[in-house]
Amino acid sequence: MQDEKEMRQVYCDCLLELAEKDKNIVVIEADLMNCIKTERFKAAFPERFFNVGIAEANMVGIAAGLSTCGKIPFISSFAPFATRRCYDQIFISVAYSKQNVKIVGTDPGISAEVNGGTHMPFEDMGIMRLIPDCVCVEPTDSAMLRSLMPQIAAYKGLVYIRLFRKKTEKIFEEGESFDLFKAxxxxxxxxxxxxxxxxxxxxxxxxxxxxxxxxxxxxxxxxxxxxxxxxxxxxxxxxxxxxxxxxxxxxxxxxxxxxxxxxxxxxxxxxxxxxxxxxxxxxxxxxxxxxxxxxxxxxxxxxxxxxxxxxxx
The missing domain is CATH 3.40.50.920 (Rossmann fold)
Known part of the structure; x- marks a missing residue:
């Protein structure tokens, strides 16, 4: 059975809930807010939303800078562009510098479908796992995503979220709790x-x-x-x-x-x-x-x- 909501909708729901409680949460996009459905965040918190255009490395650098000011940036793009394209910026500007940034890479693996090989990440978790102290997580369905998002926001450091963008198969019941660090x-x-x-x-x-x-x-x-x-x-x-x-x-x-x-x-x-x-x-x-x-x-x-x-x- 499929989930009722797409994962990207639940992701934005969670961001809005977290942002209501924490004024330091900000969102940075690389011109994909329509695909990832973060326009609602822009409408609710225009002063905390930044679209840098198709410039993912720049997005990471801005996120690192905002983190030095106490902000908690959530940045996102299709997974190859959120990871491989800007890997050095993630490694040095975020991880090496111990900044508090959350990176969302969408359309994992074969879910990239007709976008083809250039957009199909089979290596994203592998390269992100190589970064010291980077937490790498792939939420299974919307119930798990809802439970994990507050923990991800509260975690001080780099987190990579591998996010299926559309509707997933429903595995867990709404309201179930999950520990970010437990299987x-x-x-x-x-x-x-x-x-x-x-x-x-x-x-x-x-x-x-x-x-x-x-x-x-x-x-x-x-x-x-x-x-x-x-x-x-x-x-x-x-x-x-x-x-x-x-x-x-x-x-x-x-x-x-x-x-x-x-x-x-x-x-x-x-x-x-x-x-x-x-x-x-x-x-x-x-x-x-x-x-x-x-x-x-x-x-x-x-x-x-x-x-x-x-x-x-």
């Missing part, structure tokens, strides 16, 4: 654990149901914060099931697969396989087509689970 177990399993994020969470749950029909007990762990990753939850799931499949809408090199395997290798090594983009560029297409191209469907998760179970000693 959420959706189902425990003794044969295999599917660690999933973003659009892959719903697919992971469907895969678990299919596996159940075949007598395989699969758990599902929603690891929405990729950095710092919840190692305790990962280790607990690995101990319970003895095998892990990571499902991500991202390049498996540098993405959630890399984060999960790094955590497990250090504390509790088990066989790990992945479902995601395997070192490829994006291309034009709708999500069903792209899911086939990059082998990210429910059936791909089911097959990977069977393969990783076979690797258990």
């Amino acid at each position: 959420r177990s959706l189902k425990e399993g003794k044969d295999v654990t599917i660690v999933a994020s973003g659009i892959m969470v719903g697919r992971a749950l469907q895969a678990a149901e299919q596996l159940k029909a075949e007598g395989i007990d699969a758990g599902v762990l929603n690891t929405y914060t990729w950095k710092p990753i919840d190692s305790d939850a990962l280790v607990s799931a690995a101990k319970a099931s003895g095998a892990v499949v990571v499902a991500e809408n991202h390049n498996t090199c540098g993405g959630l697969t890399s984060a999960v395997t790094q955590a497990l290798c250090a504390e509790y090594p088990v066989p790990v396989l992945s479902v995601g983009v395997n070192d490829k560029f994006g291309e034009v297409g709708k999500m069903p087509y792209l899911s086939e191209v990059y082998h990210m469907n429910v059936g791909d998760i089911v097959e990977r689970c069977k393969q990783v179970i076979a690797l258990k000693k």
Whole structure:
């Protein structure tokens, strides 16, 4: 079932609520306020809204400067432009300088659809994870986004929010609470654990149901914060099931697969396989087509689970 509201609408709802309580919250856009739906923020707080045009590096520099004055800037663009295009400015002007800036990158992975390879970020979380002290989070649905936004605003430092822009599959109930730094177990399993994020969470749950029909007990762990990753939850799931499949809408090199395997290798090594983009560029297409191209469907998760179970000693 789809959420009633688009994620971008909920994002702006949250910004308006936060801005009512904190006069230091400001919004900076790179000419995409219509796409991200922050025009309502501009209407409500015109003196706290800045559109810099298609100049993302400049947007980051302005955000860093406003942060030195005590402001809490939320800046946004399509994910490749919010991260890769202005990476040095983020690294030096924000992170190295310990500024308090929140970056929103929209249209993650295959959700960029017909915008194609130039707009399709398979690397954004990977490169942002490399920045010291940068918190990297991918809210699963609108209920989670509502719960996390006040925590993100309150956190002192750089946060990267990987945001699906339109309607997501509804996974959680309105009013549920989430900890920014904890994963959420959706189902425990003794044969295999599917660690999933973003659009892959719903697919992971469907895969678990299919596996159940075949007598395989699969758990599902929603690891929405990729950095710092919840190692305790990962280790607990690995101990319970003895095998892990990571499902991500991202390049498996540098993405959630890399984060999960790094955590497990250090504390509790088990066989790990992945479902995601395997070192490829994006291309034009709708999500069903792209899911086939990059082998990210429910059936791909089911097959990977069977393969990783076979690797258990």
